[in-house]
Amino acid sequence: MTSTVCAGTFEPHVPALPLSPPCAAPDRDIAAPAALPNFTAALEKRKALRILAIGSSSTAGLGATSNGKSYPSRLESILERALKGIDIEVVNRGVSGEVAEITAERIRSEVAIDKPDLVLWQLGTNDALIRVPPDEFETEVRDLLRWLRDNKIDVVLVGMQYTTRLARDPSYAEIRARLQRIATEEKVLYVRRYDAMRFIAQAHAELRLMARDEFHLNDLGYQCMAEHVAHALVASLYVKTPRPAAE
């Protein structure tokens, strides 16, 4: 990783986060590191950080057996273990079945009221299913990314899930391609859930990451989602110059 380590009160040598065996996937299928300058700076200055996890059902935790097993809850404990001495609060604002346009409105509201140190925006699935034109989706997402940048808040885009049914849906593929392009061009961290989940599905045919409806994740699916997001975050903590995202 071409990262520059900077000095600070915070221990900068956070070791790469290991993935549990069922969630193991190659780095290229999880995320290309991208700089998180504001989050990293906050980490150096403060002992308590707030992360806003916003999006739709994958954030709300549908299919999990309890709220504590949603990806934001799991992420909170993984990050607290990895970043020793830092108190991390991950606020869950997932609303199932919501399109990006409405989530963007809620993000602006949340940021104005309670400025978070990092926004994890999980998006794309519902826009693809409700057939929002890809150009509209792209404009909406880019607008918000620029707005967040202007307001010095780092953001992580958390991509769409892999399901065998939607793998063949052209709108689904198109929105996913747009997300990848937006992330590369806007230089934001993008967690490629689809690729990571597909890798696991192909590597371990016996593992089930999905709930019985074949759409929501199950507890293991959320565990892996949290691990992947945490892995991508930690790998990006001290990145100064993001390397071009691998296609």
Next chain:
Amino acid sequence: MREPNEIDFWRGFALVTIFVNHVPGLYFERFTYRNASLSDAAELFVLLAGWALRKLVDSTPKEGAAAGLVFRLAGRALDVYVAQLVITEIAIAILAASSILLDAPFLLDWHNASAVFHDPVRAHIGTVVLTHQLGYFNILPLYVVLMLGAPLIPSIHRAAPSALLPASLAIYAATLVLGVNLPTWPIEGTWFFNPLAWQAVFVLGYLAAGTDGFGGFVRRHRTSLRWLALPVVALGALAALARYSPDPIDLPEPTLFFMFDKTFLSPARLLHALALAVLLGGAFATIRRFLPPLTDYLALLGRNSLQVFCAASLLSLIGQILRFASGGTFAIDAVIVSVGVSILGAVAWASDSRERLRRASPKGQPPSSPAASS
């Protein structure tokens, strides 16, 4: 039936706009006014609801009216509440049926519906106490809260006419300063339309409808206010077209005052909605001269606003599902809008006819459906 009038016309206009705006990705959305405006049909709808409240209050005889008025307004709040529960339940059934028919379990997720299926114990409580709202079905809960508070408005207004506006604005300001909002449950979050903030536009509508006080002031200074409104509307159009949104990082506290926030109805949106009303209010007569079928049709919708609103909410949802199933082409979008607006007309016409029958029936012999009087 009352003749087409300006309020009904604009209400009908707001209803059609809300119907189109609630189908994400619909081709015709680009022709709705929010694309060139800071405020949208929601502000217009609530402003007109406040206006209608004033008309209702003024048409209630003054003698011994206090109790009668409270009952009347509480009855209206109950009507809206029941309507909200009924359309929510129908929406849930539409999603459930589509998920079976289209073999698409993810439809159960749409618009925050999932808790009803995955966490039914708590979601049912939340639905009844209005803390669980489906996306796009969140305007009526606001309206219920406003109507529950509605008896206070004429009471304060009669006791101390000049106190109503400052009281309303004080609650509004405090809400924005503190950032308080009603919670949602079981899904953790807050109301999409914050009643504590949105009551301001409701009360302003109430006051503007009168010929005294604020309403009188507006009427007396109509021309100068229009000149003031013009730049506000123009700036709003520029901001919307440029997709500009203020940066809280550059703003002084409390930032909500300077944002374009919809949940908290930031002052820019409120001011813009008022400016739009001042600028376009009165245009009805002109529009009617050139396009009488349009004005009469929209007035028909607006005259039956609750029924049409409910139908529009469900039709938007059906439109979304059709777009999912068909891939969302221009042709299907054209069908959704033309058939949808026609059905809204049919619903309004049926409601009008029922009302006509009720009025025609001899006194003391209510027709079979007493519920039709709302």
